[in-house]
Structures are given as C-alpha cells and as structure tokens.
Amino acid sequence: MLCSSKPTEDRIKEAAKEVFMEKGFDGTTTRDIAKVAGINSALMNYYFRSKEKLFHSIFTDMCGLFFEGMIQMFNSNIPLREKIEALIDHEYTMMRENPRISIFIMNELHRNPERLSQLIGPTKRIIEDSFQKQIDEAVAAGTIRNVNAQHVFMMIIANIQFPFISKPVLQLTWNMNEETFALFCDQHIKLIKESICSYLFEFQPAC
Template structure:
C-alpha cells in the first residue's frame, strides 16, 4: 500500500512539473509552483526531488526514452530519403509542440556538458548514422538527389524544425500572433519544412 502511495505522489509531482515547465519554462518555474500544482508541500517535493534540475532531468529522460526510438526507427527504416525527411520533420515538430521546454534544456546541456549529455541520451553508443549516410551516397549515384553533406542535411532539418519554438515569443510579437495563430503556423511547418529540404536536394 505504501509503495502505491509513493508512486502516486511521484507521478503527481511529474505531471505537475510538466505543466509548470510547459507554461513557465525551465527558468521561470519554481519548486513552490510545482508543489502547489501537485497539491503537496515543498518539503515533500524536496523529499522526492532534491532540485528543479533533477526533476527536469527525469522528465527529459522520459521524453527522450519515448521519442528517440521513433527517430532511430525512421533513420533505420527502408524508406526513401525523401520519406525519411518528411516523417522526421513531422514527428520532431509534434514532439517539440508537446514539450516546448525541451529544446532550451538540450541547448543548455550541450553547451555545459556535451559528452555527458550524449551519454545520457545514447548511453555508451554513438548515434547510428551509418545507414542514412550510405543511403544518401546510393541515392546520389542513382541520380535521385544532389551531392549532399549528411551533417549539413541533418543541421538543416533540426534547425528548421526547432527555431520557431526557441524564438516563439519574438515571432509572436513581430507577427502579432496569439497562441492559436502560432499553433496554426506550426501545423503548416510540418509541410513547409520537408518540402523546402527535399526541394533543395532533389535532382
């Protein structure tokens, strides 16, 4: 019975933290806000999670554990390069839309501890990029795509998907968008980004 209670309390904390991080961001969130949202006192929150960073790390680990297998499956699949680009962009934008606080956290972690971050995400292995590199070379020889640097292609995909979320406050301000209009624009990005990238490498 006690164990069930502990798990329920921890789950309440994680759900509350997701909501607070989503609305206030990592920097704006306070442990007191999370405790209030979870319906517990701050001492109880600290009993489960010593700091805001530790709490966020666990949430990030859950997100990565859910999303990374999807990404790896896309790159390891037998689909064409064009289909992989399209699927990756849609899945990636969907994930960031659900957890918009994650890109900033990733950027901070990469800048602070790049090796530790990669180990946290991939364990002792490096990202399996060999298959997509060989596929790019094959489709170049077949005349399907232009000669393309795999790293540049990946950077283009990531940056075009992530930037609107990282710069959302400025974009909304300059464009005079409310949240609904911003979300509509993000839905359009799911078509615009893969089309832009595919058109740039299509022969």
C-alpha cells in the first residue's frame, strides 16, 4: 500500500503504474489499483472515471519518460560520437530504473498502435531530420560508416533493451540473482558502447 500522506491522485497514478506494468491493461482491474493505492473503488472512479482514462494518463507519462530524454539528446549540439555514447548511457539508465517499460509500451503497441504513433511523432521527425543530417555530414567527411539514422537508433535500442526484456531467461540460464544481473548489465553496456562506436567510427573507407 502506498503512503497515505501523498495526494490521492498521485497515489492512484503511482499504484496504477505499478499494477499496469505488472499485469498490463487487460489483466488489471480498478479494484487492483484501488487496493494498492489504499483507497476504495468509488474514490478512484471519482478521480479518473474509467480504467481506460487512467491507463491513457500512465501510458502518456511512460512514453514521455521513454522518448523525451532521447529528444533532448538528439537535439543537443555535441559531436556525433559523444551524442551516440550519451544516447546509450541515457537509454541504459532509463531501462535500469524502469525495467518493465519496454514490455509495457510494446503490449500497448499491439493493443492500440494508433496511440503510440501519435506519441512517437516528435522523436521520429528528429531522427529523420536533425540526427540524419548530422550522420550524413559525418559520412560525407569520411568519419563514420555509411549508415542511416534509423539503423543507428535501432542498434542502440535493441542492444540495450534486450537484457531487460529477457531478464527471467538470463537469470535462469546463468543462475543470476538481482545483484549479479545488475553487474552483468553494467558490463554489457560497456561492450555495447565499444561495439557500436567501433563499428561506426573505426572502419576502413573504401578506396
């Protein structure tokens, strides 16, 4: 049960985030959320009216958490290699602090793809415009392999998210507890950064 000193609406949203992350939209009831928030269902319905409305609020917040930091990185006026390393660090920190966020967003993508397409628009435009422009300039200067921004973005996202998505399998296969899994992830992020940057920047240009 959450701390009763917090404003009721905040307690409901925190409880909803916890339950939706664990059970998803379809597996969650308003009674589940009310129980975790330490309130009755009538009070919860007074604040949010419906499970759908509450879920939309949580989903929007989580997408903001997922994408807004990336947007700031993409828009930053720093060298490309430094930007890619910063994107990797940001994404890893976000996943470490919110390990269920990818599955949560993916589940909603399958349930309601239109909702995510509305929220991802600003990130998509920045990848296709400013980040692609910076990569094109580096390709023209011969300092980076000939790639497009979408592939760089996917290399970062896929490599960082996979350990968290597959955490139960990794823990079972390699006999990891929470501490050893966290250590593994810290080591893995260093390899990801070295691998991606080596592939992109340390290559032999075609003659």
